Amino acid sequence: MSLASLVRKLEQFVRLSPVDHAILNRASTERVRHFGPRVDIVREGEKPKDVHLILSGWAYRYKQLEDGRRQVVSFFLPGDICDVNVFILREMDHSIGTITAVSIADLSRDFFDRVAAEHPRIVTAFWWETLVNAAIQREWTMSLGQRTALERIAHLLCEIWLRLRLAGLTQGNSCDFPLTQGDLADATGLSKVHVNRTLQELRADGLIVLRGKTLAVPSLDRLMRAGLFNPNYLHMDHEGRQLDAVATAPDAAAG
Amino acid sequence: MSLASLVRKLEQFVRLSPVDHAILNRASTERVRHFGPRVDIVREGEKPKDVHLILSGWAYRYKQLEDGRRQVVSFFLPGDICDVNVFILREMDHSIGTITAVSIADLSRDFFDRVAAEHPRIVTAFWWETLVNAAIQREWTMSLGQRTALERIAHLLCEIWLRLRLAGLTQGNSCDFPLTQGDLADATGLSKVHVNRTLQELRADGLIVLRGKTLAVPSLDRLMRAGLFNPNYLHMDHEGRQLDAVATAPDAAAG
């Protein structure tokens, strides 16, 4: 519903001018669409037409094999941009589906051309977004290739937690958490049964409190250690400006 | 040693002008460095300074956990660009090491700024490279999360084969293949022992001929089927121009 998360995130990285703000603001109010939960926004094979900016809600990118095996390859949280410049490709190689109800703004090819020509700060900010997304995807490769079930889930929860916090979407040590165990299974390459076992273990160790659609993280530090989580890949700092001590943050950060 | 692979690859996607060629040519002859096999070019934690263009040789990107577990997250083949615009990040979140002897050209921030301002075709080509690399990384996520050992290795071999072919580095149905079983293990998240078992299986099925540092693929089609390989994610075609029938190519393609 709002641009706040995007701006908050990008400004962590570059300082945007009032004009930049206006540009982003216009881009994100024209051509807004709303979707219900658990529907596809984009399907593999389609011609990409616009870039999607998530204004509110959670979504994921997924791929599927002919026999039905399914892998979630990334999550989209509010403020995320689906794929800067995708429209230069002929067809989508994956699908995008919603988890909750979602509002998105469609950004046109034109928008990017204008930005490229006239708004270098925004270009830089978009490159940052692109590079961080690539880094996240590499870290998922690492998780799936090397981490145990418990480490994988702990790691994923840390990542989501920090991304939500950057977008201003955590409250104290808890946050909305609409993912089902099936979603977690598809994202971590584990079976639903084993995700269930592993969540119980995390609960028993006091690392998470997960009930209904709410997640609480009593000690981010301990959860990070359990997931062998090193926040460097999120690149949440820039040019000397240090994000308020991500790695060693006290467990409850103020909004 | 040469720019040919890069140009061949990019031109598959956009037609570059003589001026574009000249630009790339200059960029890839200034500031060339040579490395031996099995050395690090870039280390996690360093400040990225230049973008690296692989002129010859094979390299990989890898990440490591404190306890030594190691994951190769991508391979670099001749003509590959390490990370367009990395220098906007404060530090590297992974390392890059050579497999064979490697020659690289270092592309400066300045080079990218000039290109951005004056050479839109090159910008588009670089965006294509970036988007394809992202797609490859997603496909690795898919492989590690969902494919069996045999599928994973078959899939990886198909990917490398097609990328080499696009760069003009296959001869008939065979190619140089400097990866050890340990490298394959680190890339697929399997143990060396299991990689060995799986390669034997692929050999027994007549899907590959792998001896010394040479790989032959008697039938790309059959190998693709074994790996549940769908080439769409490599985006080797553009705007109606179809890459000479990648999916159904006769097994021996002329150089």
Next chain:
DNA sequence: TGTGCAATGTAACATAGGTAATTGAAATCG
């Protein structure tokens, strides 16, 4: 204010792939 379906939880059993240890062949090196 039940009723139906999705999500969670549990148990018993199965297996793909990991571990450790050893051997031989082939590069690489001093």
Next chain:
DNA sequence: CGATTTCAATTACCTATGTTACATTGCACA
């Protein structure tokens, strides 16, 4: 050119995670 290291191959055994099946909870909506 013999010594040393790396790589490939193989065996025996082990375990983390998958599979199938079913019970329970909870919540959307009639």
